[in-house]
Structures are given as structure tokens and as C-alpha cells.
Amino acid sequence: MLVEWPPFGFLLAGAVLALVLPGRAAAIVSIVAPVLGFVHVAVLTEGTEWTIRLLGLELVPGRVDRLSLLFGYLFHLAAFLGAVYSWHVRDRVQQVAALGYAASAVGVVFAGDMLSLFVAWELMAVTxxxxxWARRTRASIGAGLRYVLLQGLSGLVLLAGVLMRNAETGTLAVGPIGIEDGEVFAWLILAGVGIKAAFPGAHxxxxxxxxxxxxxxxxxLSAFTTKVAVYVLARCYPGTELLVVVGAVMAAFPIFYAVIENDLRRVLGYSMINQIGFMVVGVGIGTELAVNGAVAHAFNDVLFKGLLFMSMGAVLHVTGRTGGASLGGLARKMPFTAACCVVGAASISAFPLFSGFVSKSMVMAAALEEHHEVVWLVLLFASAGVFHHAGIKIPYFAFFAPARVSTDHVREAPWNMRWAMGLAAFLCITFGVRPGYLYALLPFPTAFTAYDATHVLAQTxxxxxxxxxxxxxRWTGLYPAEVPSTNLDVDWLWRVPGLRGWRLAGTSVERVAGKIRGGSRNALGAILRGLTRSHGPHGVLARTWPTASVMVWVAVLLSGYLLLYFARI
Amino acid sequence: MTDHVVLRVIGKLLIPFILAYGLYVQAHGDFGPGGGFQAGVIVAAGLILYGLIHGVAATQRVVPPRLVEALAAVGVLIYAGVGVVTLVLGGNFLGYGALDHSPSHGQHTGVFLVELGVGVAVASVMLAIFYAFASRKPIASGGGRR
Amino acid sequence: MSILAHYNDWAVIVLMMAGLYIVISTRSFLKKVVGLNLFQTSVIIFYISMANVTGAAAPIVTEPVDAADYANPLPHVLMLTAIVVGVATTAVGLGILVRIHEAYGTVEEDEIVRHDFDS
Amino acid sequence: MDHHLPVLVVVTALVGAPLCILVRQPRVVWGLFTAITWSIAAMAVTLLLQVLSEGPVRYALGGWPPPLGIELRVDVLGGFVLTIVSGMAAVVAPYSLRSVEQEVDAARVHQFYAVLLLALTGLLGLTATGDIFNAFVFLEISSLATYVLVSLGRDRRALVSAFRYLVMGTVGGTFFLIGIGFLYVQTGTLNMLDLAAILPQWIDTRTSAVAFAFLTVGLSLKLALFPLHLWLPGAYSYAPSVVSAFLAATATKVAAYLMLRVFFTVFGQAVAFGELPVAATLPAVGLFGALAMSLVAVFQTNLKRLLAYSSIAQIGYIVTAASLGTQAGLTAGIGHLFNHAMMKGALFLAVGCIAYRIGSVRLEEIRGLGRRMPWTAAAIFVGGASLVGMPLTAGFISKWHLVSAILAEGQWGLVALILTSSLLAVAYVWRIVGFLYLRDAPSGAAPVREAPLSMLAPTWALVLANVWFGLDTRGSLGVATQAALGLLGGQP
Structure with missing residues (x-):
């Protein structure tokens, strides 16, 4: 029975249940659903398929292979951690959205055709x-709107690409596409995925x-969207040279922003782009080792980035702030959170014996093997930078720096948050110490040993x-001061002048339409006035007469058509 | 206008003839120029003339608005009803041939009935329009004019 | 084939243009209704004049005869319907106008627009 | 009785109108109205199934065979549109009980239903008839009834909107009549199939071209095709809720149907798209309109007006798809005709629920309604998702087929326009959703209860239909494909 029900079934059912059940039951559901789903994924065998007929097409909403299984485990794990972490939340919007979001992410990775993939892709954006938005602040509403517009754009571009591909090659299969042939659809799909993968500019x-x-x-959020994009890249664009460059840029440029940023969760956002850079490079290199590395890094990233977001979320939950300039000194009040944060920081910085170390080494080793020395150097720089901002800056400013604001009322995070963080920290260490557990799941057989002398030494x-x-x-005071500030990223371009232009465009369309209507009326009126003198000298033509303007359009269209037809005959 | 004797007398003389002529046109409709539409308008014209001379209130005593509304509905019903009856009798919709033993008799009956329906409907709708406009309260003059 | 030979067409065109022009140019809703009427009338003449057969009689047929001797009755019938449509449109239009006048105290379009739609 | 269905569909509605007048008692009239619309819907579905299995049905009125007599002729497309129209009427019927009681003067309720039935008669008759002049008559019947219905709105602007609609609609109708006149001059027949048979030999004449131009422009006006759309926003925004929903879902759809008839049945695909350069103009006009109107919709502050502008944009899609002239395009257009009827119907009904409870549909007034009227708000959310073309809703099916059809023609520019316009749809729909869910209720707002069940149930029936037809497209796209085949095959 289990196998007859596609992998995203439990999470989706959970979302529906959460919609109708009372708060606490919904919270229980959101914990149980990922567990059941995980068990379900565990009993799936490779090669299983679900098919339905829709739109006259044979669709495959579920297809199981090694890569999708890996992501399937990962996403259920992430959903479980997230559900434990948000146990205390009694906001139906969030509970339903989170489960639906996880379900659609699982839907993407198990999708066997591009149309099902697209469907899940859009649902991810919507949920x-x-x-x-659930934060219900002015800033979050604006940010959510921009978020959904870009995600919607991603979906549209993807859809266009998928449709074109279907029209030109007649296939909807999710498989290698590649941009080597210069097909427009390949670029479109890449662009659609790229937006979700936070490629530079779209980040x-x-x-x-x-x-x-x-x-x-x-x-x-940190667990799914970008990882799904990495998954699609690994599926459709392995070995694409361009991705190596893009990935290298992604790994490097956020460092600068991260260093000067004050909001610690935004710092995490930048470091997330940087980590995705590693994965994109891995996919771009495309060898078995590199793809393994990319995928493994995605796996680890979900855990340690999730852990870091959890710790910052805990800080936010307890203090209501995440600005580096207004935190500090929390280590004594929240020792457990601080410890978990340090574990996460160590993992993201790829300390030996922490999870990030293994997968990052794989990507970098693959870069060297394929003689991308420059890229390797960039990645090296990026690793250092990551340690700098994510590994040190975040724990330091949040927990260890001298307190800027009184911490008297601060208490340790709620128990469910601690549990979730503890579990994630435990997994980070486990996969760092025993990478074999992860190797067993990777898409390609692997013989990589991270713990040889060179890697460990170099990294240390x-x-x-x-x-x-x-x-x-810090000592010399040269470090950029933690000040509450807004740093301009490229989104300024489309947020400030872009939005103004947008508003202008909207108002001017009607105005121009009015002018055109008025103008054609004016011309007509001027002719007629000379002939008839039937109306007064002033003000007659200056007014807008909507009823009349339609008549003018009728006349224009009719004569236009007649001219066209007569020209033909 | 009720005190204009000339108008009242002429009106009283004319209106019966107008109504009778309306009936003539109505009845003549199935084999000559005429028919329900024209007849309806003529009958309505007669009643409207009455209204012009004696006032709307008087006309509405003769033909109450409720009745007018109902008659308009009845007219349409007669028309559609004939169609339905022909359907039931086995013909097509408005296939008058089915109305009588011979098709040509059926045609006569059918056209007569349908024209009657049309006549009733048109007369009452015309009258209804007259009522609708004439029974409005006079608007304080020149609201929009200056 | 002189221009005058098509005098009926010219009449139709003049009426039609006059009607449309009134609809376009006047500010008064009432006059727009008049314009519409004129416009519809032109179409009626257009149909009727096309039914004309030169020298033919009215199509009242008593015994079987050559159809070419009679004018085409169909357009007349059609126009009877069109006239009904026209009357109904006028009635509805005037009915709405009366209520507009009650609500706004005017039937001039620009005044109404200033009252209500520009705010 | 089966072979009488084409006429019964129309006559039942026609008989209903005078009955409503005679009955007068508001509740009884409503019951009558409901019974009539439901039986019509049942008949229309039966007819559609019959047409699907046995091919087009022809029915000679009065037993006079065409071209002498007037003929009713229902093919797959006709049956499909009949089903849409009567189905919408049936859905609106239970909804109207409470809504009309609130919005229409009790003394006029029976007249309201009578006029609504007349509008329905017109729409159904226009769809069922096979005679082009008869189509004009029914078109005017439905339009006249519509003017009256719009003028019954509570706002005094409803009067002005209705009057404007009347002026523009009459001009549109008369243009159509002129076009018919030219066709008649040319061919001496009014039966559509007869016209189709005779017309090709005269197609090179100016008379035919003029006829075509007049018909196109006249119908574009009735259809509210940009830039001849100016009557629509006012008419839809100020009409009573029931009327807005019913009209938005049916009136323009039927006008679009008539346009397809003229293009494909009367003139024939080869002529309409080969000899006369429609193909070059209409898709571009339609899509430009869609884009401009979506942009305008983003800035509206009145919910009904916003939806009205969005309707104009969607009409642009339908016309664009259909005027590609290909089978795929036609299928997409007809399919969208159906899907759009459902989504706009659902949205307007939901907005009507809001109007019923808070008496206003301005965006500021609906702040925070998501919590106070959860079912209504959820209906708007799902309906909006469908409008945007979110997967798993009917809107997505439409978008998919539309884009596919245009892609098959290799018109990349048009695809870009569609995608941009659908991104704009995201903007305006999400704006509504934002106001519903994310803003706090205006301070001091009176407590609001959820809309009554008799209004919610029809709304949700349509919402669920959106979801259903987003998953199972046999009933929508399957039929649309057959309808398109029928149109292109000329006269199967």
C-alpha cells in the first residue's frame, strides 16, 4: 500500500490535516508526517514509477532513483527538524505552508517529468x-511580495523552457539538458533554475x-528552495562549464557583503549563497566525484545551515533582535544555543570532524583533479571567508562579544528548539566523524577519503x-564596525528605480491611452467643427468623453480593417 | 386637460374606433397586411390617447398597471405556449401544422393565436412604457440646466 | 452608374454618419439616444432599399405567380424585428436616463463624470 | 422529446420570464427561477452529450426547412457554450436568494428574475441558433436585458454605466446588423451553413470584406476586446453582485462564441485567416490589450473593477488563441472560455459575499478579512490562484495550452507577452490576497460574520470546479478539442 502512494503523499496529507485540525494536533501532525514519509522513502526501491495521464500526456509525478532518494531522505529529515523546532508555533498559516512547502520540495525531487516538476516548483513558491509573510511586519510583506514575484518569474521562465523543449524535441523527461547545443530552451530552463539557485544578480x-x-x-526556507535548485542542476546540467564560473563567483562575492552586514540572519543568507556556490561548482565540474561532492554538500548544508538559522531563530525568538550591533553576551544566558551555534559554525567552516569538511573537500579535490586551479583558489578564498563571517562572526557577535544591550531578561530557548538544534548538531558531528554513512547514499560509488593528511592539514x-x-x-580596530545599516546590493536597482519606473509605467498607460483617445477625438473634432459649428468654441474638446471615445476607436478600427482588406483585394 | 371639452368629445368619438381598428388589424393579420405587432401598437395608441386626455390616473383605473404587467407576461406566454403545444402534439416548435387536422387549418389557427399573443404583449408593453414615463413625479425643472 | 443612381445608399450613409456623429459629439446623454435612433434608422433604410425590385408590387400574393414580380419581403420582416429592437433600446435608454436625471439632476455626460467618476 | 432539446433549452427560459412576472411573490419567484435554470442546465448537459455522441443536431423551427425557415443548430461548440451558460445560471440561482434580497428593492425582485431569465434566453438562443439574423435578435435581447440588470445596481453610478453600456452595445449590435445586411446582399441567405456554402465564390468582393469588417468590429465591441472595452469595467463594477458574476462568466463568452461562429463557420478558416488579414492583427491586438489591462488592474482599488479589468485581459487571451487559426489555438481558446467562466464566476461570487457582509468591495475595506470570513477569503485565494495559472487549477491548463499553441506557431514575442501579463496577474491577485490575509482589519470595523451558506456553497462549487478541471481535463479540454475540430472541419 505504501508504495502505491507517491513520496510526497504523507507531507501533503499532513498539510491538509494541519489545515483543519486544531493547533496542537496540527503540530503533532507536522512531526508525524515527515517521520511516516521518511519510512515510506526508506522502503521505496529504485526504479519505482507512478504515472498518470493528464493534458493528453503521460506524466510521471513520482520516479525513484539514487539521487532523488538521497534528497528524499534529506528533505524529510529537514522537515522533521523544522517541525520539532517550530512545535511551539500556533499559527495555522505557517504550519500549513511549511508542510505544503516540504511536500512540494519532495515533489520536485521525485518528479519524473518536467511538467510535474514545474507544478511542484510553483507550489513551492506559493507555499x-x-x-x-507570516511574520506580518511591513518589511516582511514587501519582502514576501518581491520574493514571490522573483519565484514566479523563475516558474514562468522554466515553464517557457519546458514548453519549448517539448515543442522542439517532444520530450518532457527530466534528464540531462545541457547548454552546449545553444538551444534557447536549455538557456531558459537554466535561467529558471538559476533564479531559484540564487545565481548572482538573482540572489x-x-x-x-x-x-x-x-x-x-x-x-x-533554508532547507528546501535552493537545494531543490541544486538538485535540478545536478539532474539536468552536470558538467556544464559555465556553472563552474558561476559557482565560483557565487562562492566568492557574498563574502564581502557578509562581512559588512549587520543583520546576522542576512549574514547567513549570504553565506548560504556562498555554500551553494560550492555545490554549483561541483555540478559544473560534473565528474562523479564532483557531483557526489555537490550533492553531499547540499545534504550537509541543510543540516548545518539549518542549525545556524535555528540558533539565530532562537536568538530572535528570545530577544526579538538579530542585528549584530544589538546583540552579544548571550553565551552565558543561552549556553546550549551557543554550543549548537558553534557546532554549526564549525561545520560550515569545514573544520575536520564536522560535516562540512568532507563534502567541501570533495568539491575542491574534484576541482583540482580537473585542473581548475583558479577556481580552486577562489574556493579556497571562499572557505576562508566563510569561516570568517559564518564561523566566527556569527557566534562571536551573538554570543561572545560584550553585550551591547542588557541581557537580563534573556532565558534559554524553549525545549523544542533546543531539541531540534541538538539533533541537528548531533547529525553534523556524526556525518563529520563517520562520513561513510553519507557515502552510502551518494549517487555514484565513491572511494574518496577526506581524512588524509593533506586535506586535514591544508584546511586546518x-x-x-x-x-x-x-x-x-578586531584587535587593531580595522574590522568593519557592526553598525545597523543597510547595505546596497543589486536589488537596490530594481527595488528603488525599478519600482518607480513600474509605478510610472502603470499610471502612464492609462494616461497615454487617454491622450490617444483624446488626441484622435481632437483631430476628428477639429475637422468636424470646421464643418458644422455645432458646438461651442471653448472647452469642448478638452474634456474626456469616454462614451464618445469608444466610438472613435470603433471608427479607427473599422477603417483600419477596411483598409487592410481593400489592400488585399 | 380634463376641462377641454373639444378634446374630450373628440377623444370619446375616436377612441372606440381606434380600438376597433386595432382589433381589425389583429384579426386580419393572418392573410393580409397587419398582425399582432401593428394591432398592439394601435390599441395601445388608443389607450395612450385616453391617458393624454383624462390623465394617467384615470387610465390606470381603466387598465391598472398590475394588469398591464400581467398581460405582457400573458402575451409572451401565449406565444411560447402555442409553440409548446405544437411540440406536445408532435410537431416542431411553432410547427402550426400539428394544431389541426389539416396543416393549412393548423397554420391559420397557429398564426392567429401567435399574433394574438404578440398583440397582447405589444399593447401592454407600450402601455407599460407610457405608464413608466408618465407616472413619474415631475422633476423640479431644469435641474441640470443653467 | 452615376453617383445619383445610388441615392438610397447615399441617404443611408448620410444618416448613418449623422447618427454616429451625434453620438460622438454631443455631451448630452439624451441627444446620444437620438443619435442612436438615427443610426439605427439608417440601417433600416439600408435593408428596405435592398429589398426593392424595380417596378415590382408589394409582396401580397394571392395566387402562384413569378417571384420576380414582387419585392423581397424578407428584409421587411427582418426590419420589423430590428425596429422592435430599436424601440426597446430607446425605451430602456430613456428609462435609465430618467433615473440618471433623478440621481444627478443632469444628463450631461461631462457633468456626471465630474460629479462621480473623477473623484 | 430528445430531438426537441435545442428549442426547449431556449423556450424554457423564455417561458420562465413571464411566469416570474405573473407569480410576483419574491420567494416563489426565486424557487421558479432555480427550478428553471436547473432544468435548463440538465437539458444543456444532455444535449451536449447527445451532440458528442451523435454529431450536430439541427432543428427547423415551425417545421420549415432551412434556408427558408429559421434553423437551430447545435454542434459540439454550441453544446459546450450552452452548458457553460446554463451551468453558470444554475450555480448563480441558489446564490441569488440572499444576495438579491439585499441588493434589489423587494417590489422589483420578480422583475429582476424575469429580466435575468430574458438575458439567459438571449444568451442561450444566440448559442443555439443557426441563423445569423436570429443570432442578432437574441444578441440584442440579451444585451437589452443586461442593460436593465446593470442599471439595478445600488450605486447611482450603475445607471451611468448601464447607459454607457447601452450606447456602446447598441452601436456594436447595429454594426453587426450592417454586416449581416451586406452578407445578405451578397448571398441572399441568412442561414449560417448556407452562407458558408455560398460565400466562398464571392469572397473576393468588397462587399464581403466590408461585411467581415463590420461583423468583426461589432462583435469586438460586444466582446469588450481592447480598445473597445470601455463599457465593461463600469458595467461589471456597479451591477448587483449576482449580475456581475453571471455576466462575467457568460456574456462576453457568448460574444466570443459568436465571433468564432462568424470566423470559422460562416467565413471559414481558410477565408478568415487566409484571404483577410485577421491573423496578422487580432493576436497582437488581443495580447497587447491583455498586457495593458493587466497593468491597469494592478492599480485598481476596487475589487470588482480590478476583476473587470482582468476579464478584459483574459478576453484578450481567448481572442488571441482563437485567432491563431490553428487547431491547437482554437482548442486553447475554447478551453479558456470555459475555464475563465469558472474562475471569474467563482471570484465574482466570492466578492459578492464580501459585498453582502460589509457592503463595500474597496481594497482598504477588505483588510484582514481572511480571519473574519475565512471561507470567502479562501475562495478568493484559490480562484485567484487559478486566474494566475497556478498548477493544479484550471487556469494552469489554459495557460499551458495557450502557450503551447502559440509556441507551435513560433511566435516567441507573443509568448513573452503572455508570460509578462501572467506575471502581472500574480501581482494583482497577490495584492488582493495580501489585503485579505496580511493586513490588520481597519480599527473600529464592525464585527463581520461569514457569508451565509446559500452564498458560500455556489461559490465553493465553482472554486472546486476550478480545481477539478485543473486535474481532470476530459470535461473541459477534451470537449474543447472536439469543438475545435468541428469548427475547423467546417460542418461535420
Whole structure:
């Protein structure tokens, strides 16, 4: 019976139940659903397929292989952690949206054709935005709107690409597409996925949306959207050279923003882009090792980035603030959260024995093997940078720096948050110490050993020097001061002048239409007035007469058609 | 206008003839120029003339608005009803042939009935329009004019 | 084939244009109704004049005869319907106008627009 | 009785109108109205099934065979549109009980239903007839009834809107009549199939071209095709809720149907799209309109007006798809005809629920209604999702087929226009959703209860239909495909 029900079934059913059940029951459902779903995924065998007929097409809403299984486990795990973390939330909007969001993410990774994939893709956008809006602040509503517009754009571009691909090649299969042939549809699909993967320039929805989400919402958000994009990239564009470059840029540029940013959750947003950069590079290199590395890194990233977002969410939940300039000194009040944050920071910085280390090493080793030395250097720089801002800056400013604001009323995070964080931290360490558990799940057989002398040494040295640099900069006061500020990213371009232009366009369309109507009336009226003198000299033509203007349009259209037809005959 | 004797007398002389002529046109409709539409308008004209001379209130005593509304509905019903009856009798909708033993007799009956329906409907709708406009309270003059 | 040979067409065109022009140019809703009437009348003449057969009699047929001797009755019938439509339109239009006048105290379009739609 | 169905569908509505007048008692009239619309809907569905299995049905009125007599002729497309129209009427019927009681003067309720039935008669007759002049008559019957219905709105602007609609609609109708006149001059027949048979030999004449131009412009006016749409926003925004919903779902759809008839049945695809350059103008006009109107919709502050502008945009889609002249395009257009009727019907009904409870449909007034009227708000949410073309709703099916059809023609520019316009739809729909769910209720707002069940149930019936037809397209796109085949095959 289990196998007859597609993988996203339990989560979706959970979402529906959460819609109707009372608050506490909904919370229970949101914990139980991922567990059941996880068990369900565990008993799935590779090669299973579900098909339905729709739109006259044979659709495959579910198809199981190694890659999708891995992501299936991952997403159910993330959903479980998220559900535990948000146990205390009694907001139906969030509960339903979160489960629906997880279900659609699972739907994407198990989709066997592009149309089902697109459907799940759009549902992800629609559901996830509520996690931002649910914070119900002015900023979050604006951010959510921008978020959903960009996600909608991503969906539209993807749809256009999928349709074109179907028209030209007659296939809807989810499989390697590649941009080597220069097909327009391949570029369109890549663009659609790229927006979701937060490619440079399109990344603003992430750094704009996540910090404005609810404390728990950000945890959910960090787990799914970008990972789904990485999954699609790994499916459709492995070995695409362009991605190596894009990924390298993604790994590097957020460092600068992250260092000067004050909102710690936005710092995490930037570091997320940087981590996705590693994955994109891995996909772009395209060798078995590289793809393994990318996928493994995605897996780990969900855990440690989730952990970091959880710890910041806990801080936000307890203090109501996430600005680096207004935090500090929380380690004594929230020791458990601080410890978890440190574990997460260590993982993201790829300390040996923490989960990030293994997967990041895989990607970097693959880059070297394929002789992308420059890229390797960029990644190296990026690793150092990550340690700098995510590994040190976040724990330091939140927990260890001298308190800027009184911390008297602060207490440790609620028990469910601690449980979720503890579990995530435990997993981070487990997969760091015993990477074999993860290897067994990877799409390609692997013989990579992360714990050889070179990797460990190189990484440790790098981290030490990076830490030194931070300390030195702090010491000498050269480090950018933590001030509450707004840093301009490219989204300024479309948020300020763009929005103005948009408003202008809207109002001017009607105005221009009115002018045209008025103008044609004017011309006609001028002719007629000379002939008839039937109306007064002033003001007659200056007014807008909607009823009459339609008649003018009728006349224009009719004569237009007649001219066209007569020209033909 | 009720005190204009000339108008009242002429009106009283004319109106019966107008109504009778309306009936003639109505009855003549199935084999010559005429028919329900024209007849309806003529009958309505007669009644409207009465209204012009004696006032709307008097006319409404003769033909109450309720009755007019009902008659308009009845007219349409007669028309559609004939169609339905022909349907029931096995012909097509408005296939008058089915109304009588021979098709040509059926045609006569059918056309006569339908024209009657049309006549009733048209007369009452015309009258209804007259009532609708004439029974409005006079608007304080020149509201929009200056 | 002189221009005058088509005098009926010219009449139709003049009436039609006059009607449309009134609809376009006048500010008064009432006059627009008049314009519409004129416009519809032109169409009626258009149909009727096309039914004309030169020198033919009215189509009142008593015994079987050559159809070419009679004018085409169909357009007349059609126009009877069109006239009904026209009357109904006029009645509805005037009915609405009376109520507009009650509500606004005017039937001038620009005044009404200023009253209500520009606010 | 089966072969009488084409006429029964129309006559039942026609008989209903005078009966309503005679009965007078508001509740009884409502019951009568409901019974009539439901039986018509049942008949229309039966007819559609019959047509689907046995091919087009022809019915000679009065037993006079065409071209002498007037003929009713229902093919798959006709049956489909009849089903849409009567189905919408049937859905609106239970809804109207409470809504009309509130919005219409009790002394006029029976007249309201009578006029509504007349409008229905016109729409149904226009769809069923096979005679082009008869189509004009029914078109005017429905239009006249519609003017009256619009003028019954509570706002005095309803009067002005109705009057404007009357002026523009009459001009449109008369243009159509002129076009018919030219066709008659040319061919001496009014039966559509007869016209189709005779017309090709005269197609090179100016008379035919003029006829075509007049018909196109006249119908564009009735259809509210941009830029001849100016009557629509006012008419839809100020009419009573029931009327807005019913009209939005049916009136323009039927005008679109008539346009398809003229293009494909009377002139024939080869002529309409080969000889006369419609193909070059209409898709571009339609889509430009869709884009401009979507943009305008984004800035509206009145919910009904916003939806009205969105309707104009959607009409642009329908016309664009159909005037591609291909089978795929026609299928997409007809399918969207159906889907749009459902989504706009659902949205207007939901907005009517809001109007019923809070008496206003301005965006500021609906702030925070998501919590106070959860079912209504959810209906707007799902209906809006369908309007945007979210997957798993009927709107997505439409969008998919529309884009596919245009892609098949290789018109990349048009695809870009569609996608932009649908992004704008996201903007305006999400704006509504934002006001419903994310804003706090205006301070001091009176407590609001959820709309009564008799209004919610029809609304949700349509909402669920949106979801249903987003999953199972046999009933919508399947039929639309057959209808398109029928149109292109000329006269199966």
C-alpha cells in the first residue's frame, strides 16, 4: 500500500490535516508526517514509477532513483527538524505552508517529468512565501511580495523552457539538458533554475526574503528552495562549464557583503549563497566525484545551515533582535544555543570532524583533479571567508562579544528548539566523524577519503590563519564596525528605480491611452467643427468623453480593417 | 386637460374606433397586411390617447398597471405556449401544422393565436412604457440646466 | 452608374454618419439616444432599399405567380424585428436616463463624470 | 422529446420570464427561477452529450426547412457554450436568494428574475441558433436585458454605466446588423451553413470584406476586446453582485462564441485567416490589450473593477488563441472560455459575499478579512490562484495550452507577452490576497460574520470546479478539442 502512494503523499496529507485540525494536533501532525514519509522513502526501491495521464500526456509525478532518494531522505529529515523546532508555533498559516512547502520540495525531487516538476516548483513558491509573510511586519510583506514575484518569474521562465523543449524535441523527461547545443530552451530552463539557485544578480530574493521570515520560517526556507535548485542542476546540467564560473563567483562575492552586514540572519543568507556556490561548482565540474561532492554538500548544508538559522531563530525568538550591533553576551544566558551555534559554525567552516569538511573537500579535490586551479583558489578564498563571517562572526557577535544591550531578561530557548538544534548538531558531528554513512547514499560509488593528511592539514592551516586575521582585525580596530545599516546590493536597482519606473509605467498607460483617445477625438473634432459649428468654441474638446471615445476607436478600427482588406483585394 | 371639452368629445368619438381598428388589424393579420405587432401598437395608441386626455390616473383605473404587467407576461406566454403545444402534439416548435387536422387549418389557427399573443404583449408593453414615463413625479425643472 | 443612381445608399450613409456623429459629439446623454435612433434608422433604410425590385408590387400574393414580380419581403420582416429592437433600446435608454436625471439632476455626460467618476 | 432539446433549452427560459412576472411573490419567484435554470442546465448537459455522441443536431423551427425557415443548430461548440451558460445560471440561482434580497428593492425582485431569465434566453438562443439574423435578435435581447440588470445596481453610478453600456452595445449590435445586411446582399441567405456554402465564390468582393469588417468590429465591441472595452469595467463594477458574476462568466463568452461562429463557420478558416488579414492583427491586438489591462488592474482599488479589468485581459487571451487559426489555438481558446467562466464566476461570487457582509468591495475595506470570513477569503485565494495559472487549477491548463499553441506557431514575442501579463496577474491577485490575509482589519470595523451558506456553497462549487478541471481535463479540454475540430472541419 505504501508504495502505491507517491513520496510526497504523507507531507501533503499532513498539510491538509494541519489545515483543519486544531493547533496542537496540527503540530503533532507536522512531526508525524515527515517521520511516516521518511519510512515510506526508506522502503521505496529504485526504479519505482507512478504515472498518470493528464493534458493528453503521460506524466510521471513520482520516479525513484539514487539521487532523488538521497534528497528524499534529506528533505524529510529537514522537515522533521523544522517541525520539532517550530512545535511551539500556533499559527495555522505557517504550519500549513511549511508542510505544503516540504511536500512540494519532495515533489520536485521525485518528479519524473518536467511538467510535474514545474507544478511542484510553483507550489513551492506559493507555499514558502507565507513563511515570510507570516511574520506580518511591513518589511516582511514587501519582502514576501518581491520574493514571490522573483519565484514566479523563475516558474514562468522554466515553464517557457519546458514548453519549448517539448515543442522542439517532444520530450518532457527530466534528464540531462545541457547548454552546449545553444538551444534557447536549455538557456531558459537554466535561467529558471538559476533564479531559484540564487545565481548572482538573482540572489536578492534570498538575502531579502530569509531575514524577513519568521524565526521558524527561515529554518524551513533554508532547507528546501535552493537545494531543490541544486538538485535540478545536478539532474539536468552536470558538467556544464559555465556553472563552474558561476559557482565560483557565487562562492566568492557574498563574502564581502557578509562581512559588512549587520543583520546576522542576512549574514547567513549570504553565506548560504556562498555554500551553494560550492555545490554549483561541483555540478559544473560534473565528474562523479564532483557531483557526489555537490550533492553531499547540499545534504550537509541543510543540516548545518539549518542549525545556524535555528540558533539565530532562537536568538530572535528570545530577544526579538538579530542585528549584530544589538546583540552579544548571550553565551552565558543561552549556553546550549551557543554550543549548537558553534557546532554549526564549525561545520560550515569545514573544520575536520564536522560535516562540512568532507563534502567541501570533495568539491575542491574534484576541482583540482580537473585542473581548475583558479577556481580552486577562489574556493579556497571562499572557505576562508566563510569561516570568517559564518564561523566566527556569527557566534562571536551573538554570543561572545560584550553585550551591547542588557541581557537580563534573556532565558534559554524553549525545549523544542533546543531539541531540534541538538539533533541537528548531533547529525553534523556524526556525518563529520563517520562520513561513510553519507557515502552510502551518494549517487555514484565513491572511494574518496577526506581524512588524509593533506586535506586535514591544508584546511586546518587555512582556518587558523583566517581566525588570526579576524583576531588581528578586531584587535587593531580595522574590522568593519557592526553598525545597523543597510547595505546596497543589486536589488537596490530594481527595488528603488525599478519600482518607480513600474509605478510610472502603470499610471502612464492609462494616461497615454487617454491622450490617444483624446488626441484622435481632437483631430476628428477639429475637422468636424470646421464643418458644422455645432458646438461651442471653448472647452469642448478638452474634456474626456469616454462614451464618445469608444466610438472613435470603433471608427479607427473599422477603417483600419477596411483598409487592410481593400489592400488585399 | 380634463376641462377641454373639444378634446374630450373628440377623444370619446375616436377612441372606440381606434380600438376597433386595432382589433381589425389583429384579426386580419393572418392573410393580409397587419398582425399582432401593428394591432398592439394601435390599441395601445388608443389607450395612450385616453391617458393624454383624462390623465394617467384615470387610465390606470381603466387598465391598472398590475394588469398591464400581467398581460405582457400573458402575451409572451401565449406565444411560447402555442409553440409548446405544437411540440406536445408532435410537431416542431411553432410547427402550426400539428394544431389541426389539416396543416393549412393548423397554420391559420397557429398564426392567429401567435399574433394574438404578440398583440397582447405589444399593447401592454407600450402601455407599460407610457405608464413608466408618465407616472413619474415631475422633476423640479431644469435641474441640470443653467 | 452615376453617383445619383445610388441615392438610397447615399441617404443611408448620410444618416448613418449623422447618427454616429451625434453620438460622438454631443455631451448630452439624451441627444446620444437620438443619435442612436438615427443610426439605427439608417440601417433600416439600408435593408428596405435592398429589398426593392424595380417596378415590382408589394409582396401580397394571392395566387402562384413569378417571384420576380414582387419585392423581397424578407428584409421587411427582418426590419420589423430590428425596429422592435430599436424601440426597446430607446425605451430602456430613456428609462435609465430618467433615473440618471433623478440621481444627478443632469444628463450631461461631462457633468456626471465630474460629479462621480473623477473623484 | 430528445430531438426537441435545442428549442426547449431556449423556450424554457423564455417561458420562465413571464411566469416570474405573473407569480410576483419574491420567494416563489426565486424557487421558479432555480427550478428553471436547473432544468435548463440538465437539458444543456444532455444535449451536449447527445451532440458528442451523435454529431450536430439541427432543428427547423415551425417545421420549415432551412434556408427558408429559421434553423437551430447545435454542434459540439454550441453544446459546450450552452452548458457553460446554463451551468453558470444554475450555480448563480441558489446564490441569488440572499444576495438579491439585499441588493434589489423587494417590489422589483420578480422583475429582476424575469429580466435575468430574458438575458439567459438571449444568451442561450444566440448559442443555439443557426441563423445569423436570429443570432442578432437574441444578441440584442440579451444585451437589452443586461442593460436593465446593470442599471439595478445600488450605486447611482450603475445607471451611468448601464447607459454607457447601452450606447456602446447598441452601436456594436447595429454594426453587426450592417454586416449581416451586406452578407445578405451578397448571398441572399441568412442561414449560417448556407452562407458558408455560398460565400466562398464571392469572397473576393468588397462587399464581403466590408461585411467581415463590420461583423468583426461589432462583435469586438460586444466582446469588450481592447480598445473597445470601455463599457465593461463600469458595467461589471456597479451591477448587483449576482449580475456581475453571471455576466462575467457568460456574456462576453457568448460574444466570443459568436465571433468564432462568424470566423470559422460562416467565413471559414481558410477565408478568415487566409484571404483577410485577421491573423496578422487580432493576436497582437488581443495580447497587447491583455498586457495593458493587466497593468491597469494592478492599480485598481476596487475589487470588482480590478476583476473587470482582468476579464478584459483574459478576453484578450481567448481572442488571441482563437485567432491563431490553428487547431491547437482554437482548442486553447475554447478551453479558456470555459475555464475563465469558472474562475471569474467563482471570484465574482466570492466578492459578492464580501459585498453582502460589509457592503463595500474597496481594497482598504477588505483588510484582514481572511480571519473574519475565512471561507470567502479562501475562495478568493484559490480562484485567484487559478486566474494566475497556478498548477493544479484550471487556469494552469489554459495557460499551458495557450502557450503551447502559440509556441507551435513560433511566435516567441507573443509568448513573452503572455508570460509578462501572467506575471502581472500574480501581482494583482497577490495584492488582493495580501489585503485579505496580511493586513490588520481597519480599527473600529464592525464585527463581520461569514457569508451565509446559500452564498458560500455556489461559490465553493465553482472554486472546486476550478480545481477539478485543473486535474481532470476530459470535461473541459477534451470537449474543447472536439469543438475545435468541428469548427475547423467546417460542418461535420
Amino acid at each position: 514558502s512565501v507565507f513563511l515570510i 536578492v530574493w534570498l538575502t531579502d526574503g530569509y531575514p524577513n521570515a519568521t524565526p521558524t520560517g527561515a529554518v524551513w 592551516q587555512l582556518l587558523c590563519f583566517s581566525a588570526l586575521a579576524f583576531a588581528w582585525l
